[in-house]
Amino acid sequence: MTEITETATPLIESPGTSSGASPADAGTAAPWWTSGVVYQVYPRSFADADGDGIGDLAGIRGRLDYLAELGIDALWLSPVYPSPQHDNGYDIKDYEDIDPVFGDLAEFDLLLAEAHDRGIKIVMDLVVNHTSDEHPWFVESKSNLTNPKRDWYWWRAPHADGGVPNGWRSAFSGPAWTLDDTTGEYYLHLFAKQQPDLNWENPDVRAAVYAMMNRWLDRGVDGFRMDVINFIAKRTELIDGPMPATDGGSPMGPQIHAYLQEMHAAVFAGRPGDHLTVGEMPGVSTADAVLFTDPARGEVDMIFQFEHVGLDHGDTKFDVRPRNLPALKQNLAHWQTDLAETGWNSLYLNNHDQPRLVSRFGNDTTYRYESATLWALVLHLQRGTPYIYQGEEIGMTNVRFDSIADYRDIESLNHYREAVEEFDLAPASVLAGVHAMGRDNARTPMQWDATPNSGFTTGTPWLAVNPNHTGINVAADRSGERSVFRFYQALIRLRHESPVVALGDFSLLEPDHEQLYAFTRSLGGETLLVVANAADAPLAAPLPAAVAGLLANAERVLGNYPRQSPGASLRPWEATLYRLP
Incomplete structure (x- = not known):
């Protein structure tokens, strides 16, 4: 070598x-993904072809040559389905169409074909723990107590004390239960109130999801990234117990393995091709991951776990603790060791929900190039499938907007409101936590060049471009003496060509x-x-x-x-x- x-x-x-x-x-x-690299695109923020300020499928298609030059094997699309956009597309009202803001099914088919022509696979985001409250399934479910789809979601009468059925909290602040005035019952939503949770204990729900997945695979997609998939199985003893459940812990129930095995049998088993399945699974252990990713069990190929990206959290993710390198090294090594004999790791340090890695783990000013490439080398030389998040390959950084009004993410906005209005915390200190950990850090538009909107759009971007795009952008990086992009190219080539990098x-x-x-x-x-x-x-x-x-x-x-x-x-x-x- x-x-x-x-x-x-x-x-x-x-x-x-x-x-x-x-x-x-x-x-x-x-399988191909042992020596492959996946690139995540957040479609709203990648490339806008029609000038409305929101990225779209045509914009992605126009940048396929860039991704092919980088050398990636697969493109993971964050949700592009029709959505009211309360959670930027993770509240889906139709699983089998494309939101007009991104294009249509014909444009999707063009993207799929042109990606395949370049040897790039397309992985869709599968969000089936919850739907939008505008999905026809939920509209029917909430219409009355006897509707056939009533049991497609989690409904419960008020607790004996007249309040919520249990003490679960939403990931986006507040109770995980909302009262429906029409029927007088509460529905469960582990995320926003506009994202009611599906009841996977109902076999009709599972059958409908599997049928939808099969139709996307028949269309030619190459796999799924499965959003909070371990939460589809609920700890029903906490929902229906005599006392309210407490905050904390995972809602994941023991049914999860049976559900994933059933999904594999109904969707993937016997289907030609080597499709990728990666399950996002908050709160799981390495022992859980060995079971989930054991090929003999037929569940998923790999998971996204969150231990390493929680090490710098205090009481909440916005309560930032200093980086602890020994703890980070030992945690990642723990996952390497425990999955060495059975199973497989996914490798990531940022995505659409995490701050920019060079700002969080490195030095995004004096040593931006050096720390961006250091973490790239450290991550890509571990055993597992690396995931690159858009802009990571040029060393994009966090953004520091001056006002909460400049932010768009529901999690950050709800956190700020609750912390300032309900807990009377100082606005400046709360905003500092958003600066460090807010999800909009990853969602500012892709920085293609030094023009006013960074080459992302000819219109007004839905979220402001990071002001540092005049110095940090694709054009500047690729023409510079030291290029983060070229460093990533080299790492991807190593994984493709060296068995010890892929499997050692x-x-x-x-x-x-x-x-x-x-x-x-x-x-x-x-x-x-x-x-x-x-x-x-x-x-x-x-x-x-x-x-x-x-x-x-x-x-x-x-x-x-x-x-x-x-x-x-x-x-x-x-x-x-x-x-x-």
């Missing part, structure tokens, strides 16, 4: 023939070190070593013995600084990949 270098005109040499085992030699014919064993080094992030990947006699200094300060030589001893005669493969002698002091946010003799 020869060195991959970075220059203004990139010279990225082929890693050549690896001395490691092939995927088949590693035990089985590995993981071993964390120096787990308690406050600056050093180092680990090895090994397969079939080949070992790679990642050495990274995740700090603004240099890390003086000699490096810890567990790392220094491996660097003798090590061959550099990729780095974010010019070459220096292995074992020398590490510069701020320096990250290097080595091949060991």
Whole structure:
């Protein structure tokens, strides 16, 4: 494996023939996603083709060559279905159409065909824990107590004390129950009140969902990212218990495995093609994940878990704690180790619900390039399927709007209102939490160039563009001496061509070190070593013995600084990949 270098005109040499085992030699014919990379698009904010200020499918289609050049294998679309947009598309009123703001089914078919022409798969967002309160199913369900679809949702009479059925709280503030005046009963919504939860204990609900999924697969889509899919199974003993349930914990019930196995049998089993299924699952453990992702069980290919992105939360996500590198390293290593024999990891540090990784985990000013590429190397060299969120590949940062009025996300707006109006907290301190952790950090428009609306739209963008787009944008990054985009290209190529990157064993080094992030990947006699200094300060030589001893005669493969002698002091946010003799 020869060195991959970075220059203004990139010279990225082929890693050549690896001395490691092939995927088949590693035990089985590995699915495409073990060596693949998925790119997430938030359609409202990616590219606007018609000038209305909202991104659309035609805009995405116009940027497919950019994504193909990056080298990704699959494109995950956040929801594009018809929606009242209370939660930016995660409140769906029709599962089988396209919202006119994004286009129509004909435009979707064009996107699908042109993506496939470029070797890019399309993964849809599946949101079936809840619907919109405008979905025809819910409109029928709430019409009267005897409607055939009444039991398609969770309805309960008021508690004996006249209040809500239990103490569950919505993820977006307030109780998870809303009273329907027409029928005098409460309906459950784990998220916004406009997002009533489906009752998966009703077999008719499950059959309707599976039929819908099959029709999208028949149309040609390549899989699903499943929104909060573990919540479809509810702990009914808490809903129907004699006392209100308390806040905290997961509502996930034990039925979840049976539901996912039934889904797999009804939708994927026997269907030609290798479709991707990734389940977003808040609150699950590694023991849960082994069961969910064991291929023999027929549930999902991988999950999104949230332990590592909760380590800097205090009492709430907006109560920000300083980054703890040892805790982060050890948590990610825990997932690597526990899923090593059975199962598979997804690898991510940001998405549409998380702040920008370079602002959260790195230094988004002085060392923006270095910290963006450090975390890219650290993440992509672990075992699992990497997910790139739009703009990550050019080092986009958080935004700091001056007023809460500039924000659009329902979670941030509800949090601010509750904290300021109900708990009498200082507006400035509440806004600081939104600056750090608000979901709009990830949802500002994609920064294509330095023009007034960053090349995203010719109209007025639905959410303001980050003011720093004049310096941080695709055009500037790709023409610069140091390009985050080209670094990501190199990492994707490594995963495609190197079995040890795709399938090798993981071993964390120096787990308690406050600056050093180092680990090895090994397969079939080949070992790679990642050495990274995740700090603004240099890390003086000699490096810890567990790392220094491996660097003798090590061959550099990729780095974010010019070459220096292995074992020398590490510069701020320096990250290097080595091949060991």
